[in-house]
Amino acid sequence: MMQETRIALRFVGKYNPDSIEEFCALGGYEGLRKAVEMGQKNLIQEVSDASLWGYGGAAFPTGRKWSVVAATKGKQKYVVCDADEGEPGTNKDRVIMTGDPHSLLEGMAIAGFAVGADMGYIYLRYEYPQLFPVLEKAIDDARKAGYLGRNLFGSKFCFDVKVVSGGGAYVCGEETALLESIEGKRGEPRYKPPYPSEAGLFGCPTVINNVETLAIVPSIVLNGGNWYASIGIGHHHGTKVFTLSGNLVNRGVYEYPRGITLRQLIEDVGGGCPDGHRLLGVQTGGASGNIISVDMIDFPMDVEDCAAAGATFGTGDIMVFDDTQDVLEIVENLLEFFTHESCGKCTPCREGNTRLLQLIRKIRRGDGTMEDLDTLQDLCQTMKDCSLCGLGQASPTPVISTLKNFRNVYLNKIERGGKE
Amino acid sequence: MQEESCQTSVDLSRIAAIAGRYKDEPDQLMRILLEIQSCCGNSIPREAATVISSVTGIPEAKIWGYITFYAMFSDKPRGKYIIRMCKSAPCHIVGAQAVAQAISEYLGIAPGETTEDGMFTLEYCECIGMCDTAPAIMINDSVHSGLTPESAVELIKSYQQGGAE
Structure with missing residues (x-):
């Protein structure tokens, strides 16, 4: 199997999520420290240079999203982490939050510093109840250690995080429905504009990012935007966490450089179909992704290449089905x-x-x-x-x-x- | 920590106390309702909306609209354990139907029904995020994956034995 390049998954399995000391021993929260030192403008520039896109499915450039919210005037601003991972065939965010909740918090605080927000929300889907105490403990530990709260690293920057639960509604993965849900309403999408960057949570400028996107941010701050951009294969930038499901020998969650081909993911990483069955087709990107046939899988996994091949990049979901399926x-x-x-x-x-x-x-x-x-x-x-x-x-x-x-x-x- | 049960008769003062704890915090409505549901026999009685409304000032219709929107709430009484069987595509193509059928046959109830002893309610649900180890089910807040029809029935049996203590 090809060697993974783990960035969003950098510390998953490397420390006990109960122990902020172990996280800090790995260099945790150093990205936040550096972000506060480098200032808002330089920080957003690094994230833009990284070509980091939203990994929740919409692939919007993160740097651009941040710079819009940073430029929007508002007494109160929010960072919202979309942890409503309801896309069938995707469970990467669960893996990140289970193994490395602190990188997510660190990414959220960095986002807060970038856009001028002092409050963050994690909207956690109901179906992950076991993660609620994990995240709340991590938040509590980070507060005690001085990585969340008031005047972080002796600066004027203050940031805190709250976890709220979803109620089992897929539509709340849509960003404005998610905001409605946090506000204590039915999760029905809003008309846009205004966009959340101008009038988001409780009518305030809000940046909404996916778990995977935020978990990558600390590494970008530490190593530089160009470093992350240079990781992809060929002209592709960065990495992606893929969830392999369905009729595969090695189902699982794997992080590879963008530009790896779908065939490599299915055959080399996934090990092909079990029990000698023949591959019939694949759905990529999630339940609302394209379903393609076996003869169409030779293309690099990235947003534009997927679109050109008639597939979907989406959340990085790869659901494989063999010739026993209808x-x-x-x-x-x-x-x-x-x-x-x-x-x-x-x-x-x-x-x-x-x-x-x-x-x-x-x-x-x-x-x-x-x-x-x-x-x-x-x-x-x-x-x-x-x-x-x-x-x-x-x-x-x-x-x-x-x-x-x-x-x-x-x-x-x-x-x-x-x-x- | 097990919440004190108010299952048999609806304890309105208890519901009011939970709602009062989060007064003036609109982002906590989900938490209020989840707490009430867990202490009211896995369902939310109609009267709860009236009580929460009078405590929080949120219109009653909005609260009821909220409760009926989200799949995890029920206004019908449910069993001690809710078995939610994932039927989304990644589970479906690796044998979720056979697992669901085995559980249904073993308990003698169809999805949507509750066993006569009030122990189990069987429900279908959409993706619970265990796609890479499918097929999967949730029993209350616990997730179980990599199931076969046989192992699923053994799992239910273990709950029956634990519940008989």
């Missing part, structure tokens, strides 16, 4: 998920996912017609164009991509009326 059954499963998780605020998503599910079930039963394929295509486009948030805009992706990459499966079902 592609349409997987699509039906994904649509059941989206139908359940649609918040219902906008019609294209609420009704669209329900209709997509009905049509896929009809086709699977053997009652589908060629006209249904056109209806599917049309409905998917409407949802992409008209849904309020990313959930409804992206949920048709598995349908659109399988209509293209596994069209013969649909045609077989329709032509043979479901008989094999």
Whole structure:
């Protein structure tokens, strides 16, 4: 197996998360110290130089996000960590928070210093209840050791962190729904603009970053933006934590330089399909990612290359399925998920996912017609164009991509009326 | 630490005390409700919204709307242990259905139902973030993964034995 390059996972397994002393012995919180010394402007420049992107799925440049919030005037600003890792096929953030909660806190404090925020929230999904006490203990330890609280490192900078729990709603991974949820409301996305950078949590300028993104920040501060940018393979920058799931020998969470190919991840890292089965297809990026066929996996894993290859970078999820699986059954499963998780605020998503599910079930039963394929295509486009948030805009992706990459499966079902 | 149970009759003063602890902190509504749910037999009684509203000043309809939005809350009584079986794709393709069926058959209840002795409620849920060791379930706050139909039934048995103490 290829050697990993662990940066977001730098200290996972290297120290006891209960012990801030062990974390500090590894050089923990030195990034925060250096950040406070280097000043806001230089800090944001380093993060921009690093080509660090949001690793929660949207791939927005972190440096640019920070500089907007830093430039926005506001008496109160917030840093929000999106730890609502609800994307099926992704559990990297759980691994980071379980093994290295302090790097996350350090990253949040650095973000707070960069944008001028003195308060941070970790929005932790309900499904990770075991992490609640881990994070609260880490926060408490950091306060006692002087890495959170007032006048850090003798400067004017103050920063504290609070953990709040989610309630089991996938849509709260959408940033404005997440903010609503923290404010004690139903997790329904807001209309944008205004963007969270201007009017976010409680109406204040807010920077929202993913766990993985924040956990990488201390290393960038310590080693420089150019150092991180130089890690990728070829012209690619930085690393990505991938979650390998499904029909693979070596399922797990691995960090590799961006630019590693999907084939390398599946075959070299994942060990291929177990029990001598043949690879049939892969869904990349998460439940709303593209489903591609076995002949399409030779491309480097990065945002633009994935898009060009008809795949999705997203959260770095790689869900592999072998030739014992029924592609349409997987699509039906994904649509059941989206139908359940649609918040219902906008019609294209609420009704669209329900209709997509009905049509896929009809086709699977053997009652589908060629006209249904056109209806599917049309409905998917409407949802992409008209849904309020990313959930409804992206949920048709598995349908659109399988209509293209596994069209013969649909045609077989329709032509043979479901008989094999 | 086990919360004192107010399962049989709804203890409104207890609910008011929990809500009062987080008064004027809108970001703590989730915590209030999770605490109330854990001390009210894994469900939130309708009256709770009225009480929380009178203590916090948040409109009752907003509180009820909040409770009914989030999947982890229930307004129906549930068992001592809630078994949440993940049915998302990464679990599904590595045998989640067989695990769910084995648990369902062993307990003699369908998803959404509670055993007659009030021990277990069976539910389907979406991704619980154990994709790389799927299939997985949660029993209350504990996560169990890498299950087979056989090991899942053994796991339920261990809860039955522990619960009989």
